[in-house]
Amino acid sequence: MKQKQQVIVLVVLVVVAVLIWSFEWRTQTPSMQTASFIQDYTRLAVENPQIRWNELHRAQETEYKSSGRNPFSMIAAPTPEEIKRKQKDEEVRNLPPPPPPPPPPPTRASLPPNLKYFGYGTVPNGTPRQAFFTDGEQIYVVPEGDTLLGRYRILKVGNSNLEFQEISSGLPGTAPLEEQAAPPSA
Numbered sequence: 001m002k003q004k005q006q007v008i009v010l011v012v013l014v015v016v017a018v019l020i021w022s023f024e025w026r027t028q029t030p031s032m033q034t035a036s037f038i039q040d041y042t043r044l045a046v047e048n049p050q051i052r053w054n055e056l057h058r059a060q061e062t063e064y065k066s067s068g069r070n071p072f073s074m075i076a077a078p079t080p081e082e083i084k085r086k087q088k089d090e091e092v093r094n095l096p097p098p099p100p101p102p103p104p105p106p107t108r109a110s111l112p113p114n115l116k117y118f119g120y121g122t123v124p125n126g127t128p129r130q131a132f133f134t135d136g137e138q139i140y141v142v143p144e145g146d147t148l149l150g151r152y153r154i155l156k157v158g159n160s161n162l163e164f165q166e167i168s169s170g171l172p173g174t175a176p177l178e179e180q181a182a183p184p185s186a
Contacts, residue, residue: 109166109173111152117175120157129157 069077111117119132128144131154142148144157147167156163162175
């Protein structure tokens with residue numbers, strides 16, 4: 001019985017192979033499609049298909065001279081008048097500016113604009129008040145009598161303002177309390 005099954009499978013495979021072969025025979029192969037395309041080709045109407053050596057040599061000897069226009073840009077090239085005007089503007093711009101007047105001597109010191117005094121606090125046991133500063137990224141806690149950033153000595157921490165002294169010049173200064181300048185805690 002095993003041999004009968006093998007014969008049946010062989011017959012089925014032969015039938016399938018014959019069906020596939022006949023189906024492929026009917027369809028055109030790519031080489032046959034190409035051959036039919038070549039048969040339908042019509043030549044171009046060219047009077048003399050030979051290379052024209054004199055025209056080729058003349059084209060090779062031609063030297064490119066740019067008009068100044070960028071062929072990859074939609075913006076038109078500047079006119080000679082615009083170029084002259086631009087050169088004059090450049091000359092005026094390149095003149096050294098007049099020296100600025102000397103600044104008046106400061107009478108009061110001020111904190112850098114990015115540094116804000118936003119609060120104060122006290123620690124029990126009679127310690128001095130502490131001032132809270134921020135520069136937008138970092139928070140500084142400085143007690144009265146101590147220095148801030150090595151440049152300012154904190155003299156008095158008040159309820160609405162802060163009194164300090166710039167160490168290098170000895171100039172006094174005040175800073176108002178800015179309650180909404182503190183960043184959210186992380």
